[in-house]
Structure formats: C-alpha cells, structure tokens
Amino acid sequence: MRTTATVLREMGVPGPFAETRPLERVELELDPPGEGELLIRIRAAGLCHSDLSVITGQRPRVMPMALGHEAAGEVVETGPGVDGFAVGDHVVLAFVPACGECRFCLEERPALCEPGAEANGAGTLLGGGMRLHEDGGDIHHHLGVSALADHAVVSARSAVVVPDDLPFEIAALFGCAVLTGAGAVLNTGASALSREGASIAVFGLGGVGLAALLAAKSRRPDVLVAVDAVPEKLELARELGADVTVAAGPDAVDQVREATGGGVDLAVETVGNEVVLAETYAATGRGGTTVTAGLPHPSRKLEIPAISLVAEERTLKGSYLGSCVPSRDIPEFIRMYREGEMPVEKLLSHRLTPDQMNEGFDRLARGEAVRQIVMFDS
Numbered sequence: 001m002r003t004t005a006t007v008l009r010e011m012g013v014p015g016p017f018a019e020t021r022p023l024e025r026v027e028l029e030l031d032p033p034g035e036g037e038l039l040i041r042i043r044a045a046g047l048c049h050s051d052l053s054v055i056t057g058q059r060p061r062v063m064p065m066a067l068g069h070e071a072a073g074e075v076v077e078t079g080p081g082v083d084g085f086a087v088g089d090h091v092v093l094a095f096v097p098a099c100g101e102c103r104f105c106l107e108e109r110p111a112l113c114e115p116g117a118e119a120n121g122a123g124t125l126l127g128g129g130m131r132l133h134e135d136g137g138d139i140h141h142h143l144g145v146s147a148l149a150d151h152a153v154v155s156a157r158s159a160v161v162v163p164d165d166l167p168f169e170i171a172a173l174f175g176c177a178v179l180t181g182a183g184a185v186l187n188t189g190a191s192a193l194s195r196e197g198a199s200i201a202v203f204g205l206g207g208v209g210l211a212a213l214l215a216a217k218s219r220r221p222d223v224l225v226a227v228d229a230v231p232e233k234l235e236l237a238r239e240l241g242a243d244v245t246v247a248a249g250p251d252a253v254d255q256v257r258e259a260t261g262g263g264v265d266l267a268v269e270t271v272g273n274e275v276v277l278a279e280t281y282a283a284t285g286r287g288g289t290t291v292t293a294g295l296p297h298p299s300r301k302l303e304i305p306a307i308s309l310v311a312e313e314r315t316l317k318g319s320y321l322g323s324c325v326p327s328r329d330i331p332e333f334i335r336m337y338r339e340g341e342m343p344v345e346k347l348l349s350h351r352l353t354p355d356q357m358n359e360g361f362d363r364l365a366r367g368e369a370v371r372q373i374v375m376f377d378s
C-alpha cells in the first residue's frame with residue numbers, strides 16, 4: 001500500500017527548520033506486515049527530543065530515515081504468526097522491540113534487548129526487514145516505529161494493547177515521554193525512594209522531565225525540586241507540584257542543595273547534556289542517587305569527582321526506556337493516570353497537523369513546547 005511518512009535525508013541541516021525544512025512528508029510504498037509484524041494506522045504521534053537530535057546530528061542514525069517513535073494507533077492487519085493482537089486493537093508503540101528470548105529480556109530488562117538494539121542501530125524492524133520503500137530504495141525505520149506517518153508496519157514486539165476508550169493523543173504520550181520519565185523515577189530510581197519522604201530533583205522539564213516530575217510527585221517526597229533554563233517551564237512545574245523551582249545557571253546546584261538540607265536523595269537528568277548531568281550529580285547528597293535519561297552526543301564525556309562515588313556512597317544510573325517492561329508498565333502508568341496519580345494530559349502542550357512538524361521541532365528546540373502531538377485524522 002502507499003503511506004505518507006516523514007523522511008529525513010540528511011542530518012545536521014541548520015535551523016530554523018521552518019525555512020530549511022529538513023523533514024519531508026513523502027508518499028512511500030509500505031509492504032504488508034511480515035512474520036510477527038503488525039500494520040498500524042497511526043492516530044497520534046509526539047515530537048520527542050530524540051527525533052530532534054537525529055535532525056541535528058546529536059544522535060547519529062543511518063539515513064534516509066522515517067522519523068517518529070512516540071505514537072498510538074489501531075491494528076489494521078496482523079502478519080503471520082502474530083499472537084495477542086486483533087484487528088481494531090488500540091496500541092501504544094514502544095521504541096525498543098523486545099525479542100523476549102535474549103538474556104536481558106529474560107531478566108525483565110528489555111530496554112537492553114540485544115537483537116532490539118541491533119535492529120534499532122541498523123534502522124530495521126526487529127526481524128531485520130525494512131518495509132518502507134521509495135523508487136526501489138529502502139527508507140530506514142526509526143527505533144522500529146517510524147510513526148510520524150499515516151500507517152506503519154512494526155514488530156508486534158514493539159506494540160502494547162491499551163484500552164479503547166483512552167484518547168489516542170493521550171495514549172501516544174505513554175510510548176516515550178511517560179515510559180521514559182516515569183520509569184526513570186519509579187523503576188531506575190526505585191531503590192533511592194525506599195525511605196519515606198525522600199527528596200527528589202528533576203533537571204530538565206520537557207516531556208520526559210515533566211513525566212518524571214509527575215511520577216516523583218506520586219511518591220509524595222518531602223521536597224520536590226524542578227530545574228530548567230526556561231522560566232515558563234518552571235511555572236508549569238510549580239503547577240504540577242514542584243515545591244521549589246530553580247533557574248539553570250552557575251548557582252543552580254547550590255540552590256538545590258540548600259533547599260534540600262545538603263543535597264537530594266534522588267536527582268534525575270533529562271536534558272541530554274553532560275555538563276547538566278555533572279550538575280545533577282553534584283545536587284545529590286551523601287548516599288544519593290543520580291538517574292540519567294538524557295542522550296548527549298556519543299563523543300561526550302562526563303566529568304565528576306570520582307572519590308564521591310566511594311566516600312559518599314553515591315550512585316549514578318543510566319535509564320533507557322525508563323528501565324521499563326512496556327507490556328507491564330504502560331498499563332500500570334495508564335492506571336496511575338486514570339486514578340489521578342499522574343495527570344499526564346498536562347504534558348500535551350500543542351496539537352499539530354502533519355504539515356506543521358518542521359515548525360514543531362523549532363519550537364521544541366527553543367524549549368517552548370512540552371509534548372506536541374501530531375494528529376493523523378485522515
């Protein structure tokens with residue numbers, strides 16, 4: 001069949017993207033779903049900084065690539081050998097397909113799935129195939145999803161069934177922002193929260209950071225601190241429950257440490273900058289834990305005082321996919337949303353039409369958006 005997807009042909013094209021237009025809406029040939037795959041009609045898809053980082057070249061990927069990895073839609077067709085999905089099911093797509101059989105999948109750490117990482121690195125689906133073609137050439141898949149499109153073929157291992165009555169524009173948020181941000185706190189950071197009333201700080205208040213903030217709030221910390229460079233983000237964080245807000249800058253670390261009696265128990269970094277990660281680490285106190293979800297350029301190195309890891313028993317943990325098991329955690333995070341424990345609808349800052357994506361990525365780069373959801377209503 002034919003589908004219209006959002007293709008990036010070259011990384012590093014300078015902005016503003018509204019003028020240089022690195023993203024093209026292109027009609028492509030889409031193969032039917034192969035073994036273990038699904039054809040999805042995409043209904044809503046978000047603009048995440050990880051897509052922006054492919055456009056800028058901060059996250060180098062193989063070109064040309066069809067972008068988008070945070071989405072919800074409905075199953076239109078199931079390929080051979082698919083279990084657990086039926087035509088008409090509503091699904092959220094997760095950005096690491098989990099093979100279910102490798103060492104990490106068996107240890108309930110599918111974010112580290114080896115075949116999943118290999119496929120994502122190669123820009124293929126989990127089975128190694130590419131289903132999008134243009135004039136005989138292949139277009140690579142972004143993270144097995146490529147969902148800024150009317151339709152997508154994905155591995156069934158990338159999809160999780162969600163309730164039919166959850167609006168698609170909300171459901172999409174669970175695919176990346178909520179999975180990553182809430183998971184960073186509730187999964188990766190869990191051991192730091194075993195004490196009643198622990199203090200928590202979140203550095204970076206985009207879609208991922210504000211989802212982390214909402215999850216942190218659900219744990220009722222004694223003090224919840226939010227740090228960002230954009231004043232409007234600090235205002236929003238206050239509305240969402242931050243007790244203290246701190247403007248990014250040279251004395252941000254001191255301010256966080258002062259507000260929390262010498263440093264937080266758990267600090268979460270969601271900016272994607274190694275200097276901010278060092279600050280996030282510096283904001284933790286004795287015995288504190290730093291969780292990092294941001295994705296700096298692969299060449300960047302982190303500098304922290306090594307002795308503090310030992311002498312102050314501090315911990316530094318990476319969090320990919322929020323250390324989630326999507327089939328377990330997406331339903332749980334949806335439950336928390338529905339029971340009012342995590343008002344994730346507050347992350348939805350803009351609704352876009354498919355022709356507004358270049359402008360949308362400019363807005364994301366300027367820090368003026370939380371989650372912009374592109375609606376595919378046609």
Ligand SMILES: NC(=O)c1ccc[n+]([C@@H]2O[C@H](COP(=O)([O-])OP(=O)(O)OC[C@H]3O[C@@H](n4cnc5c(N)ncnc54)[C@H](O)[C@@H]3O)[C@@H](O)[C@H]2O)c1
Binds near residue numbers: 206230233292322367
């Ligand atoms: N680990 C994962 O699985 C995963 C998943 C999704 C996204 N990511 C990464 O997480 C990061 C955040 O993604 P997002 O979509 O929320 O991005 P975003 O652009 O929406 O948010 C980033 C925020 O950081 C703020 N910021 C910029 N400089 C700052 C500074 N010096 N101090 C404090 N805040 C600062 C910006 O104002 C913005 O609010 C990106 O690096 C993205 O690639 C990781």
Ligand SMILES: [Zn+2]
Binds near residue numbers: 050051069070
């Ligand atoms: Zn993302």
Ligand SMILES: [Zn+2]
Binds near residue numbers: 113
């Ligand atoms: Zn696996």
